[in-house]
Amino acid sequence: MTHPEPETTPVLALEGVSKSFGAVRALRGVSLRLYAGEAHALAGENGAGKSTLIKALAGVHRPDTGTVLLDGEPVEFHGPADARDAGVAVIYQEPTLFPDLSVAENIFMGRQPRRALGRVDHASVRRATADLFARLGVDLDPDQPARGLSIADQQLVEIAKALSFDARVLIMDEPTAALTGSEVARLFGVVRTLREQGAAVLFISHRLEEIFQLCQRVTTLRDGAWIASEPLDGLTEDDLVRRMVGRDLAELYPKQDTRTGEVALSVRRLTREGVFTDVSFDVRRGEIVGLAGLVGAGRSEVARAVFGVDRFDGGEVEVLGTRLKPGAPSLAMAAGLALVPEDRRAQGLVMDMSIERNIGLTGFADTTRAGLMNRKAERSRSVDWAVRLQVKYARLGDVVGTLSGGNQQKVVLAKWLATAPQVLIVDEPTRGIDVGTKAEVHRLLSALAAEGVAVLMISSDLPEILGMADRVLVMHEGRLSAELTRAEATEESVMAAATGRTNQGSAA
Amino acid sequence: MPELTKNSAVPELTKHSALARFGGAVRWDSAVGALLLVLLICSFSFVDNFGNALNLSFLIGNTLPIALIALPMTMLVISGEVDLSVGSTAGLSGAVMGALWNAGMAIETIIPICLLLGVVCGLVNGLLVTRLGLPSLAVTIGTMAAYRGIAQIVLGSDSVTDFPTQYLDFGAGRIGDTFIPYALFPFLVLLAIAVVVLHATPTGRSLFAIGASEEAARFSGIRVKRLKLSMFVTTGVLSALTGVFWALHYASARYDNATGLELSVIAAVLLGGIDFDGGKGTLGGAIAGVFLLGTLQNAMSLQNVSAQSQIVVTGVLLVISVLGPRIGRQVAQARARRRTAAAPPPQAAPST
Amino acid sequence: GGTTKDDAAKEGGTAAAGKADPNAETKKDLTVAFLPKQVNNPYFTTADNGGKKAVESLGSTYKEVGTSSGTDTAGQVSYVNTLTQQQADAIAVSAQDPGALCTALKQAMKNGVSVVTYDSDTKADCRQVFVSQASAEDLGRTQVQEMAKQIGGKGEIAILSAAQTATNQNTWIDFMKDELKKPEYKDIKLVKTAYGDDDAQKSFQQTQGLLQEHPKLAGIISPTTVGIKAAAQYLAGSKYKGKVKLTGLGTPNDMRAYVKNGTVEAFELWDPAKLGALAAHTAVALESGQITGQEGEKFKAGDLGEFTVGKDGVVSLGKPTVFSKSNIDDFDF
């Protein structure tokens, strides 16, 4: 496939880069060129090697073979600092903030403006941060410590950090995965401005529509190998998917109609002071209920309180008629509840443990004989689910932290689906998952619902909610602001409720 | 469901990884075990008087207190916590034992009371850590002083030595003329229990998970606080038991018994490859570490190596214990990198 | 009914005692091991060096082993075990604990090792002879007499001891208290006994505390070398210098500066080198069979002269020396 590229020298390029991690060959002879003033997308399934490629560009990984070219000249970045000094700003897939430091310090670490005698000018650090946030339309206090920020807010801080470099090359690894529409729009606005000012942009997202919105060219990877680099003009989403997956995909949101049964999860007047107030809803067997809202509306907090990892101050939760004790996840599990948490790195997985052990963590009841672990049972339970969810791994004993982001997410799902829950709460279940697998996850959730499982799905991906949910609950500022039937739920109605522009109340 | 989309390159790769595994990842705990073996062989062959039964029984008897506490300490450290108050708990238990004995109580009653005291000590540590969320290092530095102080108040300057002979014999004696101290048997039983619990039960799995990521463990429905609390209590009980054993073994109950024991235990456990950040290590490694240090000290003393030089050797061993595996890994990685670089470059250069 | 103290008391212990032959020949080529409370402690090093000289003059081999901490009883026990293993002929040990060493020492004696304690004793049945630095009674009483002289026979005094468990300290303190009961000391009041654990900083702060708690304090007796040194250093740097008297047991080298700058008038000590030498002679005499540790037995200890074993197998070095400005420069230890 030959497509015309700009005549100019690329600002930053990779030529024939390979990178292996022990047995895994993450990149095999990949080339990529980034031009000034152009936004370049990088597409591929989970584990295709996108993040690895970015880390090679940013000097985190040294390529085994191949070269990195800066303005046409081969360079060797010995670390992230070298790349940064060369004008390359990177937003990594997983936010990497300093939890103890203020947001402002996080952004300017190592580059703080200085006063006489080399002293850090704290005031101007703060001011510059406030300006950046204003540009992004973010409502964060520059002095707030990064600890306790939601994933979305962390992602926003990362974005602000990358923007603050005024870099020639801006690389973004799934920056939008945790964001809702409005933040994405703000981000794209800013990125477009940068691009117009001559910056080169590399953008990764599993939301294909975002790629089409923002980018001019796309490079596709499959299994670490380069597949194509081409302009997006004239390409359809299906074309792109075919390049990534190597085959055609079925319908994206395959919601089957199911018969709803008895109430399986019942939440009454649930309150946690300062976080959410008076939240009541039911989820029935066979039903998928979507929980929508803006970032920080308190959806995840509700889910966590229901499951028992957080305590709540008032209200009650019933699962299949059993009233749950606050703050006791093990009892909730026994009652048939499962929670796929939103932050896979901190909450979903023990990153230093193997895939097998991670999936095994929820299954002690099934895998012990007379109080002792039954290795075989544990293994077969894990294999079963790893295979059903198409986790891409070399050995089941591999440490989960070495998997690609999307595959880690699949392991979290496997870990919880393996408990055969009656009520399943999924918090951003497809964050960072590629289109192919996303469809698979959706099919799976549908199938579970059809089997009579009650599903509560929290998602910031509005189309996903609209496509999957039988009913949509919307939260705003810690309260339920609307309950919409599948027919009533449209992008407009949900957004209106999420931003508090309606006073619809909860119509049951 | 479509078939498992494993990497197409898997078969070719597993061969590689088996190799890499063999070369790169000789586990540290096995290395310590091997080292212990080598040391034992050397000592048997070259150190006069090392191999006779009496000396071996001394060696084992003197190492037992450390080994006993190392059992729960290993688990505690694997779950990401630490207890520095073990030595003081042992001291307190011994002091109470002495005081009650002086008061005329029967030793059969005293020992259970001491163990109960261990429960209380462990509970105090555990509750402060789990309920208040305080760092265990800080808490147990505090209780280390507090328990020792209470021991001092309880027994003052007394030193109680007149425990019944059959108990003293149990504490210090050995079976006939063999090298086996009586006290070895209860220890072996405890060791077996600990190995099973840590490496073959859900509890053990959970401890590893908690140590590696407490939050993820909580989200997996593991009762983190309860488990940690029970680990602290176990540590307390075994420390108290060690205190009783100490008083009998050395035939002396004093408030300053077992001073500094915590550092010996921690050094041994670290040497055995237990990661202080939690989540990694094996009991086998820890026990090998304990006996490696014990044997080394015994052999060096027999060889008339001065106490000062012994300290240096212990320190060097500790440093090597962490640097060694690290350097080994780096060498293995470098070799692997050279191997891949030497392999034929992959095809599929992009067309432009 | 379980096993209580009363049951145990009935069992009783047995001390093996052979027959002494005062005219037996002094054996040569023995190995005499010194096991001080703490190696690298200057006091013990001086003592052990005295022992070394004596052992070598008798044609035997000297060796010193020990722990680097003064409270590592377990360590001391394993050293006794090691020496038993190495078949040393005699051990001279300064016990960190009167009871803890017993099992090991009895084990050693059973294996034919002669056991002498010096400086700090164990229980009487765990060794054959205790070589005492001076009779405990002398030491206790003379320190009070010295203090009374310095403060003019009246005022509040305090004691700064080492560890609360230190056997020898406690015996001396008991004799001090007894001495104070005499009518000539009716104006002297012992207000407190503090413990500095033989740790410089702790002893330092305990001294401060004594002075703050008892502003009218006239004098401090510190029967421990570490304690007296720390107390002297504190007094020297405070407003109490020269006003609050200090005496006790110290080494001339430690105290020289304070005697010269007027912080301390006089203090006392035995000569540790002589103590070590006597321990060495006693050990060799035991191993040679000249004595067995029974009361009344006599033996020759080289230049030190002849000694008699007292009650409970105690051999006493003699009266302590008092050091003051006039004689301190004559000593170097």
Next chain:
Amino acid sequence: MTVTATPVREEAVPEPAAGRRLIDKVFKARELAVAAVLLVMLGATQLSNTEFLSEQGIKDLLLNATILVLVATGQAVVVITRNVDLSVGSVLGISAFAAGTYLQDGGSSLIAILLAVALGALFGALNGALVSLGKVPALVVTLGTLYIVRGIDSIWVGSQQITADDLPNGFVDFGHDGIWVVPYLALLALAVLAAVGYYLRSYRSGREMYALGSSPEAATLAGVPVRKRIMTAYVLCGALAGLAGALYLARFGNVDSATGSGYELTVVSAVVVGGVAFTGGSGSVYGAALGALLLTSINSVLPAIGVSSVWVTAINGILLLLAIAVDRILALRVAAVLRKQAAQLRSARHA
């Protein structure tokens, strides 16, 4: 996905001042709690014993704290980078002896101090090299060097000792004299403390130490020269331990092979009580210094109010527990208040 480009979030930074002040307070509260405990304790003691805060009394308090403050300051810097240095006691001991030996042979006081600092820095560099180059757990490495340095010290020192008699008068006087109630040693410690505190707060490299302790991975990605910073922290810590050794010599006039053994736990206690978290990235050297002051003051308070030394250890431990527990409870309270306030603020803004 269609983008609803409504500016959902209001303009940023409307009232940061109020929030900032509150957050500031939370952070300061850690040190405040220790300071409060300290003041209450000193006040109460003074009431029961008027000699306690006499001229001599204050001088003693300050002098007692000096050495621990210095070592704790260095330790705090290391702990802030998520490491620990257990070898400080041994380093203190060996530096003190080195300085003493030099002075014994008639050297000048200033050079003796510099010598101790240099020796300390050397051992700090050794620790730093082992920890940062090998990327190995600091706890194990420094436990190892604790033994090694102590062993070398005892082999070198043997049974020698430095006594006040061996030291020049000027040096010994420096150990206890001062300006009115403030001893020179305390002034020196204060100056060091202020300098280190200012450095950590106001220099990039200082801030980078916090960053590094807070998240090592993030620090690498942000281009923080991790090894260099860890090295700096250890060298600083070692140098301060060395300085403390020299001051120990001046203060106590006596050094032998056991000097400083077991000191690491006291230092670690001071740092912990002062609110420096062992997980790195938070706390301040001022807190550590306050912690040190609190700990040494307890040891002066108890004898001064006539508590028998039998009770001292127990009371010490219990007070330590109280200090950290009170601190923690206070922090939790403030966090809860903050959470509620934030919620109120949010709903008020959107109402």
